[in-house]
Structure formats: C-alpha cells, structure tokens
Amino acid sequence: MSSTAQVIPFQFEAREVRTLLIGDQPWFCAADVCAVLGYANSRKAVVDNCREAGVTTSDIRSGGQKRRVTFISEGNLYRLIIKSRKDEALRFESWVCDEVLPTIRKHGRYEDTSGKMDTLLGQTIGTDGFHMLGAIIKGKVVSLPQAVQRRATAKIWSQTHAAFGVRSAADIPADQLDAARNFIAAYALEGEWLRKKPEPKTEPRLDIHFPVDYLSGRRPGTQYHRNEHTDFLEVFPLDLVDPAESPCELILTRLTKAGYNVAAAWWEVRTYRNKLAQMHRAIESLKRNFESPQQYVIAKPDLI
Known part of the structure; x- marks a missing residue:
C-alpha cells in the first residue's frame, strides 16, 4: 500500500x-x-x-x-x-x-x-516516578479518617503540581525527583487535616549526680595523692548509717519523689544501714568493755 x-x-x-x-x-x-x-x-x-x-x-x-x-x-x-x-x-x-x-x-x-x-523527551520521572510519589502520599494520608483521605490526597497532588509547574506529576523533570519526594514528605497534615499534637511535657531533670568529690567533700582529707595518675580514696562504711548524707539514700529519695517505684532498692539499702548500725553498736559496746577496768572487791592488806 x-x-x-x-x-x-x-x-x-x-x-x-x-x-x-x-x-x-x-x-x-x-x-x-x-x-x-x-x-x-x-x-x-x-x-x-x-x-x-x-x-x-x-x-x-x-x-x-x-x-x-x-x-x-x-x-x-x-x-x-x-x-x-x-x-x-x-x-x-x-x-x-x-x-x-x-x-x-x-x-x-x-x-x-x-x-x-x-x-x-525521556527526561521526566515518568510513570515509575509517579507511582513512587503516589506511594509516599498514600503513606502520609493513611492515618487520616477514611472520609478525608481522598480530599487530602487530591490537595497534596495539586500542591505538588503547582510547586513544580506541571499538569501531571509524571512530567516532573527527572533531576527533580528527590525534591518532589522531599516536598511531599514535608507536607504538613497537622492543622488542615489533623489536630496538632500537644507539646510533650518536659519533666524537670533529676539531680542525682554524685561524683567522687561528694565523698571527699563530706570528709576532707579522705582523697589524697598516690601517684601521677591515681589518688587514694578512703570510704567509711558508717557513712551509710547517716540517711541525710548518704548518696545512696539521697538518690532513692529523689527517685521516689519523681514517681519512680524503687521500693526494692529502699529495702536493700535500709538492710545494709540497719545491719551496719547494729554491728557498730556491738563493736562500740565491746570497745567500752575492753577500755573500762574490771572492778573487784578485795580485802585490805592489814587484814590479810
């Protein structure tokens, strides 16, 4: 023909x-x-x-x-x-x-x-890029009520077309695909389609920092030079008996006030403190017994 x-x-x-x-x-x-x-x-x-x-x-x-x-x-x-x-x-x-x-x-x-x-001329994102952007939009609107998902999707597409000056997303230049993805990913649903999430409450930071200086500051002279790289530190077990000064007790007190349940730790620390107090009383009693004289009743010499 x-x-x-x-x-x-x-x-x-x-x-x-x-x-x-x-x-x-x-x-x-x-x-x-x-x-x-x-x-x-x-x-x-x-x-x-x-x-x-x-x-x-x-x-x-x-x-x-x-x-x-x-x-x-x-x-x-x-x-x-x-x-x-x-x-x-x-x-x-x-x-x-x-x-x-x-x-x-x-x-x-x-x-x-x-x-x-x-x-x-082959320089657009084409059908594959269009479907890729569509998947991003679908992921964004899936959390919206079913009734508004279609309207939100249409609005995002419309904004994307306007932003890149095209009638169809498939016509977006290939070198702007990443920019289009970022544009859609950054599109804010809050306010127009979703209520803005309330700002999370910031809890006050717990002051539970007790460096080594706390111990040496409580008993001056207990930290002293050993060599170029290390110091000696003397720690006294009886300091645990004083609840007002022990860093263990202070940490547990502040955690409890902040709402943490630390009852198990409390009972362990109290047990250590009470046992140390009992041992200290026993040792002090022994010490007093050793240091005090033993008294006897004896006959006077002229009666012997």
Missing part, C-alpha cells in the same frame, strides 16, 4: 519517529519504533508481534529520495511497547498517549505549543 499523506516527524530521546495519517488514523514507522524500543531486527519484531492487518507500507521522501517504508497501526504500536524490555518503553507510551496522539487527532499534526519538548 502506498500513501501520499505527509510524514509527521517528531523526536523521542534524540530519535526520530515518523508518523503518517491514514484514514484519519495515526500510523508509525516500524523501524523508528523498534529503534526506540530496543528491537534489533525491526522486520522480525513486526512479524513476531504485530497483526498483519495493522501493517502497511508507504512511499515517503527521506533525504531527497523516495523510499518504501513499513508503518504499523496504533494497536501494533502498543503490542511492541508491551513486549519491549527497555526502560524507555513506559516513558515512550506515556508521551505518545498523553501528548502526541491527542494533538495529532486534534490538529492533524504534532505541535509542541507548550514548549515541553525538553521535558518530555
């Missing part, structure tokens, strides 16, 4: 894809499409994947010469896209479906009236 229809050329990622209008329907140069989609042998790709009814040939002028070129229908174009393994396939499909085909059908030719060629 031959056709005198005018060739409509356009570029996809620096590759020319020639198009014809046959019976008001767009047909695509098979060789050009296969080059974009990564098919090494365009003839084999057409035979293996395309329906014969959607394949035709047409004489066109290329490089000043008349050549016979194979064209495929829109349906066969999709068949080649679906079976392509190249990453460009999804971007190519999105561009053709969303931009090229509607314009061809409306004007009978492709017009880049919006000046978006640079953005559309």
Whole structure:
C-alpha cells in the first residue's frame, strides 16, 4: 500500500519517529519504533508481534529520495511497547498517549505549543516516578479518617503540581525527583487535616549526680595523692548509717519523689544501714568493755 499523506516527524530521546495519517488514523514507522524500543531486527519484531492487518507500507521522501517504508497501526504500536524490555518503553507510551496522539487527532499534526519538548523527551520521572510519589502520599494520608483521605490526597497532588509547574506529576523533570519526594514528605497534615499534637511535657531533670568529690567533700582529707595518675580514696562504711548524707539514700529519695517505684532498692539499702548500725553498736559496746577496768572487791592488806 502506498500513501501520499505527509510524514509527521517528531523526536523521542534524540530519535526520530515518523508518523503518517491514514484514514484519519495515526500510523508509525516500524523501524523508528523498534529503534526506540530496543528491537534489533525491526522486520522480525513486526512479524513476531504485530497483526498483519495493522501493517502497511508507504512511499515517503527521506533525504531527497523516495523510499518504501513499513508503518504499523496504533494497536501494533502498543503490542511492541508491551513486549519491549527497555526502560524507555513506559516513558515512550506515556508521551505518545498523553501528548502526541491527542494533538495529532486534534490538529492533524504534532505541535509542541507548550514548549515541553525538553521535558518530555525521556527526561521526566515518568510513570515509575509517579507511582513512587503516589506511594509516599498514600503513606502520609493513611492515618487520616477514611472520609478525608481522598480530599487530602487530591490537595497534596495539586500542591505538588503547582510547586513544580506541571499538569501531571509524571512530567516532573527527572533531576527533580528527590525534591518532589522531599516536598511531599514535608507536607504538613497537622492543622488542615489533623489536630496538632500537644507539646510533650518536659519533666524537670533529676539531680542525682554524685561524683567522687561528694565523698571527699563530706570528709576532707579522705582523697589524697598516690601517684601521677591515681589518688587514694578512703570510704567509711558508717557513712551509710547517716540517711541525710548518704548518696545512696539521697538518690532513692529523689527517685521516689519523681514517681519512680524503687521500693526494692529502699529495702536493700535500709538492710545494709540497719545491719551496719547494729554491728557498730556491738563493736562500740565491746570497745567500752575492753577500755573500762574490771572492778573487784578485795580485802585490805592489814587484814590479810
């Protein structure tokens, strides 16, 4: 089959894809499409994947010469896209479906009236990026009541489109994908969709710092020089008996006032303190007994 229809050329990622209008329907140069989609042998790709009814040939002028070129229908174009393994396939499909085909059908030719060629030539985040941003938005709104999730989702998409100057998130330039992700992640739901969370109460910090200086300060002279790297420290067991001064008792007292349940620690410390007090009293009693004289009643010498 031959056709005198005018060739409509356009570029996809620096590759020319020639198009014809046959019976008001767009047909695509098979060789050009296969080059974009990564098919090494365009003839084999057409035979293996395309329906014969959607394949035709047409004489066109290329490089000043008349050549016979194979064209495929829109349906066969999709068949080649679906079976392509190249990453460009999804971007190519999105561009053709969303931009090229509607314009061809409306004007009978492709017009880049919006000046978006640079953005559309494989340099956008495309469908994959769109789904990635959609997943982030879904994760943000999942905590909202079911009734407002759809409205919140639409609002975030609208704000994203406005922020990046696009009609569809798929048209966001690829080098701005991270910026778009950060924009959505930082979008605040509080206030508009959620009540702001109350500020957490800050509890006063417990003063339970008792460095070694506390012991040496309580008994001056108990910490003294040993060598260049260390000191001697003398610790007196009886200091535990004084609840007003013992750092163990002071720590437990402050923890209790702060609301901590430290009853087990209290009973252990009290046991140590009471046992030490009992031992001290016993030792003091023995000491007094050893230091006091033993008194006897004896006869006077002149009576012996």
